[in-house]
Amino acid sequence: xxxxxxxxxxxxxxxxxxxxxxxxxxxxxxxxxxxxxxxxxxxxxxxxxxxxxxxxxxxxxxxxxxxxxxxxxxxxxxxxxxxxxxxxxxxxxxxxxxxxxxxxxxxxxxxxxxxxxxxxxxx
Numbered sequence: 001x002x003x004x005x006x007x008x009x010x011x012x013x014x015x016x017x018x019x020x021x022x023x024x025x026x027x028x029x030x031x032x033x034x035x036x037x038x039x040x041x042x043x044x045x046x047x048x049x050x051x052x053x054x055x056x057x058x059x060x061x062x063x064x065x066x067x068x069x070x071x072x073x074x075x076x077x078x079x080x081x082x083x084x085x086x087x088x089x090x091x092x093x094x095x096x097x098x099x100x101x102x103x104x105x106x107x108x109x110x111x112x113x114x115x116x117x118x119x120x121x122x123x
Contacts, residue, residue, distance in 0.1 A: 001025040001112045005095045008117030011085055015121070019080040021095030021114055032056075033071055033078035034099045034110055037091035037119075046105035047093070048080060058104040085121045092116040 007019040021033065034049040048069040049058045057069055068081040078095055096110035103109055 001097075003095050003097060003112055003114030005093065005114040005117040008093060008119045010120045010122065013085060013087055013121055013123050015085050016081070016083045017085065017119060019082065019093055019095075019117060019119075021078040021080075023076045023078070023097060023112075026097060026112065028071075028076035028097075029073045031097040031111070032099045032101075032104075033069070034096045034104065035069060035078075035080045036094045036096060036107065037089075038094070038116075039088075039091040042091075044094070044107060046107075049099050049104040050078065051101060056101060060105070082119070085119075087121045087123045090119060090121050092118050 002024045004022045011017055032051045035047040036044050037047050038044040046060050050069045050071050066084045071078045094116045095114040098111035099109045
């Protein structure tokens with residue numbers, strides 16, 4: 001199984017980025033997909049999750065209204081559209097497969113992890 005996160009980069013505050021997570025080696029439609037991030041010196045934190053049904057989505061409070069999680073099962077790819085970016089959004093962003101509707105933020109509920117993509121937001 002491989003999850004390949006991409007789309008990170010340097011962006012000014014207020015800007016936008018779209019992260020992608022391409023999955024292979026698994027039946028993509030059987031898994032919910034989550035996004036986490038980890039800033040330097042901080043613990044990994046939950047950002048968003050989309051269930052196997054696109055209608056079920058969860059967001060951390062600090063990204064509500066700014067980030068949108070989506071998925072394309074035909075392409076086995078999950079996305080995180082990020083808008084109105086802030087310097088405090090600077091982190092390595094990871095995608096993960098698994099999780100649960102009861103505890104979408106629980107790191108240990110996710111089965112597979114990607115390698116991460118760095119997002120840097122300048123002020």
